[in-house]
Amino acid sequence: MSVTAPLGFRAAGIAAGIKENGNRDLALVVNEGPSRAAAAVFTANRVKAAPVRWTEQVITGGRLKAVVLNSGGANACTGSPGFQDTHATAEKVAEVLADSAGEIAVCSTGLIGLRLPMEPLLAGIDTAAAELSRDGGLAAADAIRTTDSVAKISFRRGEGGYMIGGMAKGAGMLAPSLATMLVVITTDADLDAAALDRALRAATSVSFDRLDADGCMSTNDTVILMASGATGITPAEQEFTTVLTEVCNDLTRQLLVDAEGASKAITIEVVGAASVRDAVVVGKSIARNNLLKCALHGEDPNWGRVLSAVGTTDAVFDADSLNVAINGIWVCRGGSNGEDRSKVDLRPRDIAITVDLAAGNHSATVWTTDLTAEYVHENSAYSS
Amino acid sequence: MSVTAPLGFRAAGIAAGIKENGNRDLALVVNEGPSRAAAAVFTANRVKAAPVRWTEQVITGGRLKAVVLNSGGANACTGSPGFQDTHATAEKVAEVLADSAGEIAVCSTGLIGLRLPMEPLLAGIDTAAAELSRDGGLAAADAIRTTDSVAKISFRRGEGGYMIGGMAKGAGMLAPSLATMLVVITTDADLDAAALDRALRAATSVSFDRLDADGCMSTNDTVILMASGATGITPAEQEFTTVLTEVCNDLTRQLLVDAEGASKAITIEVVGAASVRDAVVVGKSIARNNLLKCALHGEDPNWGRVLSAVGTTDAVFDADSLNVAINGIWVCRGGSNGEDRSKVDLRPRDIAITVDLAAGNHSATVWTTDLTAEYVHENSAYSS
Incomplete structure (x- = not known):
């Protein structure tokens, strides 16, 4: 068709x-x-x-x-x-x-x-x-x-x-x-x-x-x-x-x-943003954070790397008001430890990260993948 | 000391x-x-x-x-x-x-x-x-x-x-x-x-x-x-x-x-820039291009990925005037094929990329590493 x-x-x-x-x-x-x-x-x-x-x-x-x-x-x-x-x-x-x-x-x-x-x-x-x-x-x-x-x-x-x-x-x-x-x-x-x-x-x-x-x-x-x-x-x-x-x-x-070498399909939903533009900027910053992509590949719910990526943007937010959920578990609340991170199950291929900027009522969704050794192998050998 | x-x-x-x-x-x-x-x-x-x-x-x-x-x-x-x-x-x-x-x-x-x-x-x-x-x-x-x-x-x-x-x-x-x-x-x-x-x-x-x-x-x-x-x-x-x-x-x-998991130390020298700011922006864009970092790990002088990274910046340049040397071989001249890429020896740990923007007389140097499977492994397991 x-x-x-x-x-x-x-x-x-x-x-x-x-x-x-x-x-x-x-x-x-x-x-x-x-x-x-x-x-x-x-x-x-x-x-x-x-x-x-x-x-x-x-x-x-x-x-x-x-x-x-x-x-x-x-x-x-x-x-x-x-x-x-x-x-x-x-x-x-x-x-x-x-x-x-x-x-x-x-x-x-x-x-x-x-x-x-x-x-x-x-x-x-x-x-x-x-x-x-x-x-x-x-x-x-x-x-x-x-x-x-x-x-x-x-x-x-x-x-x-x-x-x-x-x-x-x-x-x-x-x-x-x-x-x-x-x-x-x-x-x-x-x-x-x-x-x-x-x-x-x-x-x-x-x-x-x-x-x-x-x-x-x-x-x-x-x-x-x-x-x-x-x-x-x-x-x-x-x-x-x-x-x-x-x-x-x-x-x-x-x-x-079908992304090259990826083992996870990651959906990043940014909510509570002051504007759609802010939500997209934050989502993309998270999506291209190599350290976070490695952590998710290793099935490690490393919310600190999420916050670190948020912090590099110019979006409206207060660092002490940020909330982060990974696969439904709010592992970060108010900019620090939330629920027990051991509750997060990262074994499924699909991973959902929700970031609440607590700064408005706009939202956006960005998609990315994890970073894997297979990705490196495929892209090291591409033209040879 | x-x-x-x-x-x-x-x-x-x-x-x-x-x-x-x-x-x-x-x-x-x-x-x-x-x-x-x-x-x-x-x-x-x-x-x-x-x-x-x-x-x-x-x-x-x-x-x-x-x-x-x-x-x-x-x-x-x-x-x-x-x-x-x-x-x-x-x-x-x-x-x-x-x-x-x-x-x-x-x-x-x-x-x-x-x-x-x-x-x-x-x-x-x-x-x-x-x-x-x-x-x-x-x-x-x-x-x-x-x-x-x-x-x-x-x-x-x-x-x-x-x-x-x-x-x-x-x-x-x-x-x-x-x-x-x-x-x-x-x-x-x-x-x-x-x-x-x-x-x-x-x-x-x-x-x-x-x-x-x-x-x-x-x-x-x-x-x-x-x-x-x-x-x-x-x-x-x-x-x-x-x-x-x-x-x-x-x-x-x-x-x-000593960068985690790196096998190459890459020096990116941007010359011919209209300003130091332009040279730094271009250098950093190249430095964070995952596909290029994989190619260099695979010892592939993929100058197309260099140009692709340059093209995402707002620096002053004309795409048909760009020149790129990898370890001294000008593999790209005037925005297209230059010297034979098979002359480039990427076996040494140190790699030098020179990008000539042909737009002025400013320059800057940025350093980075290659992207390796070891990097992924180290950063997947960091907090576990």
């Missing part, structure tokens, strides 16, 4: 020979219309891969005919030649679809600094175009995997029967956005580009953006939303945003549990 | 029974004068341990008779009772020295959230006072160790023959300042508190503050500088600052090479 769950989309995922191991490495998602309204959000990293710079330009028109995605190479830090490679990729897709390159988005993921093997890539576009089908969503999701252990897909039905479907890749969640996250979401609802853009920004701000993010993002992160309008249904924007957020949250959860 | 290298200081380090393993855990450093001018810098963490809150008050007077330090417990997040414990500790030192508690600094390091065992601690102060000697510097340095594998000491002679000596503890350098760093530095030069404060801030800003710091600091970090004036020499402030910086850099290097 994935990106082909909504009407009006065909997709394919094939092995073009970009990856040396012969796995699928090229995906194509095509919007058959009648609408081709689209929106996208990109990495905040100032070192942007060539496909990001290309697609940022394309999306200013608010229309996309297709997205072509490759794994096996990020085409980042490849200079003008790399940008020309992206351009040639878009032109090739335009040619096989008899459309305009100016409405073709390009995404790449893999190692930074290497040129893509253009010959197999361009030939692969012919193959992918020939294999485009209404059943191609899963193959497309498979083709964008790098170190992902499983393909990530999701879909939801909205009011009146329109669909939203999506696929995602990304597995290096501990330094989250430093590993590329690519997401393509499709819908057969009929909304214009401005409405899609508002909905996408609202949905990603409470889902992908809260996955351990620390302000760092990869050179390639891209989330694309395309509408075919094939059902003729124009949903209320709020209802559409709600369904879209469910799809994004579902994909976020799949990214979290 | 350590803190007793300069004239006018006596010190002791003893086993008071705070640590369960019977190792030394209490240090006392006493200034015999004639001066007792002093300065200190503290953690920027807003969750401050009781001894930090105490010593911050004491140092406002610009005078210190003594510093008492314990390992085996941080006395952080212990509420009012914890603060009373610190106060009682200072009062006890004042009593045995027949002095004022208002000129006694207190430092603690160890686990957060636990009360200190006050009975052995107070009895230990009697023992330490009885053992104070001109040779006690090394024992004092030994007594403040937690996971440090060695005691860290340094001393330098200044113009005219005055001395600066110091001791340090701290071993959790990967999330640097989240593990407590305690430093006591002494001198027999004669400088007033304001001059000491200026010199200390200048010296720490280019040494301890550049050790992988990410804006995060522990709840207990403290650096204290005490002057006895015993030589009667009043050095030029600039010359004193230079010698003090050498002592701080020497201790910083010792902290770096």
